[in-house]
Amino acid sequence: MSNAARQASDQKTRTPGPGRPRNFDEASALEAALLVFWQKGYEATSLDDLTKAMSLSRSSFYAAFDSKQALFRRALSHYSRNGLQNLKNVAVTADGNPVDAMMQALSNPQGGVKGCMLINCVTELAPHDEGVAEIGRRHLEKIEEIFAEVLDPENPDAVRARARALSSLAIGTLALRKAGYPADRIADTLKQAKVILPD
Amino acid sequence: MSNAARQASDQKTRTPGPGRPRNFDEASALEAALLVFWQKGYEATSLDDLTKAMSLSRSSFYAAFDSKQALFRRALSHYSRNGLQNLKNVAVTADGNPVDAMMQALSNPQGGVKGCMLINCVTELAPHDEGVAEIGRRHLEKIEEIFAEVLDPENPDAVRARARALSSLAIGTLALRKAGYPADRIADTLKQAKVILPD
DNA sequence: ACAAATATGGACTAAATGGTCCGTAATTCG
DNA sequence: CGAATTACGGACCATTTAGTCCATATTTGT
Numbered sequence: 001m002s003n004a005a006r007q008a009s010d011q012k013t014r015t016p017g018p019g020r021p022r023n024f025d026e027a028s029a030l031e032a033a034l035l036v037f038w039q040k041g042y043e044a045t046s047l048d049d050l051t052k053a054m055s056l057s058r059s060s061f062y063a064a065f066d067s068k069q070a071l072f073r074r075a076l077s078h079y080s081r082n083g084l085q086n087l088k089n090v091a092v093t094a095d096g097n098p099v100d101a102m103m104q105a106l107s108n109p110q111g112g113v114k115g116c117m118l119i120n121c122v123t124e125l126a127p128h129d130e131g132v133a134e135i136g137r138r139h140l141e142k143i144e145e146i147f148a149e150v151l152d153p154e155n156p157d158a159v160r161a162r163a164r165a166l167s168s169l170a171i172g173t174l175a176l177r178k179a180g181y182p183a184d185r186i187a188d189t190l191k192q193a194k195v196i197l198p199d
Numbered sequence: 200m201s202n203a204a205r206q207a208s209d210q211k212t213r214t215p216g217p218g219r220p221r222n223f224d225e226a227s228a229l230e231a232a233l234l235v236f237w238q239k240g241y242e243a244t245s246l247d248d249l250t251k252a253m254s255l256s257r258s259s260f261y262a263a264f265d266s267k268q269a270l271f272r273r274a275l276s277h278y279s280r281n282g283l284q285n286l287k288n289v290a291v292t293a294d295g296n297p298v299d300a301m302m303q304a305l306s307n308p309q310g311g312v313k314g315c316m317l318i319n320c321v322t323e324l325a326p327h328d329e330g331v332a333e334i335g336r337r338h339l340e341k342i343e344e345i346f347a348e349v350l351d352p353e354n355p356d357a358v359r360a361r362a363r364a365l366s367s368l369a370i371g372t373l374a375l376r377k378a379g380y381p382a383d384r385i386a387d388t389l390k391q392a393k394v395i396l397p398d
Numbered sequence: 399a400c401a402a403a404t405a406t407g408g409a410c411t412a413a414a415t416g417g418t419c420c421g422t423a424a425t426t427c428g
Numbered sequence: 429c430g431a432a433t434t435a436c437g438g439a440c441c442a443t444t445t446a447g448t449c450c451a452t453a454t455t456t457g458t
Contacts, residue, residue, distance in 0.1 A: 019404025020454035041323060043242040047446055057407050058447080064405095068446065113326060119374050123322045124240060126377045127312060136378035164375075164384065165391030171374050172367030175318050178325045179335035185363065192364030195394075217426040218434025246416055256437050257417080263435095267416065 026064060029054040033065075034075040038117040041124050042072055073131060079117050080139045086110070087143065091150050098150045099166065103190050106143070106170035107177070115174045143167045166193060225263060228253040232264075233274040237316040240323050241271055272330060278316050279338045285309070286342065290349050297349050298365065302389050305342070305369035306376070314373045342366045365392060 032054045036045050047068060051061050065071040087105060094101035109116045122136035147163035148156035156163075173186050231252045235244050246267060250260050264270040286304060293300035308315045321335035346362035347355035355362075372385050 018402060018456040020406080022405065023454095039326075041242070043240070046444075048444090057405090059406060059408085059449085062447070115322070115326075120322055122374055122378050123314070123319055126379070127238075127314075133377070133379045136374075137380065140375060140378055140380070161384075161387040162391055162394070164388045165368060165394075168371030168375065168388055169364060169368045170371070172369070172371035175321055175335075175370050176339060176363075176367065178332070179321050179339055180325070180332045181336065181339070185360075188360040189363045189367055192361055195361070195364075217432060219424040219436080221435065222424095245414075247414085256435090258419085258438085259436060261417070 022060075022064075024054070024056060024060065029056060029064070030071075030075055030078060033071055034079055034117070037072060037075055038079070038111055038114050038120070041120060043124070073135070076118065076121055076132065076135055080135060080142075083109070083116070083118065084139065084142050084146070087146055091146060099147070099193065100190075102147065102150065103166065103170050103193050106167065107173040107186060107190060109174075113177065115178055116171070119171055119174055140167065169193060221259075221263075223253070223255060223259065228255060228263070229270075229274055229277060232270055233278055233316070236271060236274055237278070237310055237313050237319070240319060242323070272334070275317065275320060275331065275334055279334060279341075282308075282315070282317065283338065283341050283345070286345055290345060298346070298392065299389075301346065301349065302365065302369050302392050305366065306372040306385060306389060308373075312376065314377055315370070318370055318373055339366065368392060 033050050036049050036053045040049065045068075047058065047061070050056075050068070050071070051058055054061065056064070061071075065074070087102060090101050090105045091098045106116070111117065114120075118136055118139050121132055126133035126136050144160060144163045144167055145156070147166050148160050151159040151163055169192070170190070173189055176186055176189070231254075232249055235248050235252045239248065244267075246257065246260070249255075249267070249270070250257055253260065255263070260270075264273070286301060289300050289304045290297045305315070310316065313319075317335055317338050320331055325332035325335050343359060343362045343366055344355070346365050347359050350358040350362055368391070369389070372388055375385055375388070
């Protein structure tokens with residue numbers, strides 16, 4: 001079992017034990033790495049980029065995260081968890097129509113023009129990396145599920161395809177954003193969701 | 200002016216002139232390169248990948264195409280031209296509903312699981328490369344235009360946002376495909392286009 | 399204080415990268 | 429044939445890449 005894995009799983013219960021303590025926070029380092037991957041994509045991100053952003057020496061990096069790939073998968077999973085939680089919150093706390101709020105949130109993700117990291121990564125890596133594809137599939141399915149719950153809490157399965165169309169539409173607008181479409185055109189596009197769900 | 204550029208612009212009128220003739224076809228080489236970029240993305244494609252696929256020596260490569268970036272842009276533009284032409288053909292020659300046919304074609308591009316090269320590239324490069332962003336924007340706008348023409352030949356401008364929603368939806372399904380969604384789920388998703396455009 | 403254990407900095411490595419250069423081959427024109 | 433011109437093969441180059449290693453620093457338990 002690697003250092004990183006042990007550290008991660010026993011984080012709370014583990015007695016400090018002997019040895020020099022870390023002087024960085026693993027969670028913060030992970031989030032710093034996430035940001036870089038998010039901005040630049042996997043291939044275009046170098047070890048130097050990462051260690052600089054995480055303020056880690058190479059040895060600490062490898063001791064804690066094993067490899068660029070392993071770090072990336074952890075970052076991606078972290079992002080997925082967070083994003084889905086966020087989306088649920090948006091749906092629950094929305095002022096007006098929760099579907100509108102979700103569409104807005106999806107097409108206008110926290111990352112700004114960086115788009116949705118998961119979609120970026122699926123596009124870049126899923127065809128050659130089944131692990132990433134798996135994370136992506138799960139994420140997309142979860143988004144659909146949230147949409148379906150909101151569309152028809154009584155019988156979400158019945159509206160599953162419609163929910164999928166909504167998330168597809170939102171995901172599509174991410175590409176428009178990246179190409180530099182002005183915000184108002186994207187807003188117009190999203191209004192079409194109301195034609196799908198007249199309410 | 201570079202060799203490649205002169206060759207491209209004078210291709211037809213230029214007298215053979217003295218000098219050793221090329222023993223490769225520039226257009227075929229370009230298409231071979233396109234395929235590699237399409238499969239692997241820009242960063243992940245190496246010069247070795249390219250020269251091997253194009254059956255070119257490095258010197259011929261640079262003489263004809265100047266740089267990896269320049270080749271890439273030419274390949275991308277080529278792809279855009281072709282794809283749009285193809286989409287128009289699909290719309291015109293469709294048996295049933297031309298919108299359905301276009302949605303099918305977009306979500307199920309020639310490249311198979313590679314997805315739509317333009318969307319791939321916009322996702323990977325547009326945020327850092329205005330040239331690519333420009334090509335992407337034009338391409339997406341043209342797709343909208345074709346949809347709008349089909350939706351309402353009398354007054355295409357009036358249905359522009361709806362046309363954009365349709366292409367967004369189709370583009371969104373590309374992400375689902377890459378994540379490995381089974382084909383029938385994607386088909387279900389596209390059927391929702393009929394809810395947007397009941398006909 | 400000392401042994402055991404863990405972390406850190408940063409030099410180092412082998413491989414791969416995009417790009418250049420040069421000697422040679424093939425062609426046309428005089 | 430020979431000069432001019434263009435193309436080709438492939439050795440070469442500086443830089444960057446992900447990853448390793450080791451001497452040193454910092455901690456705990458005895």
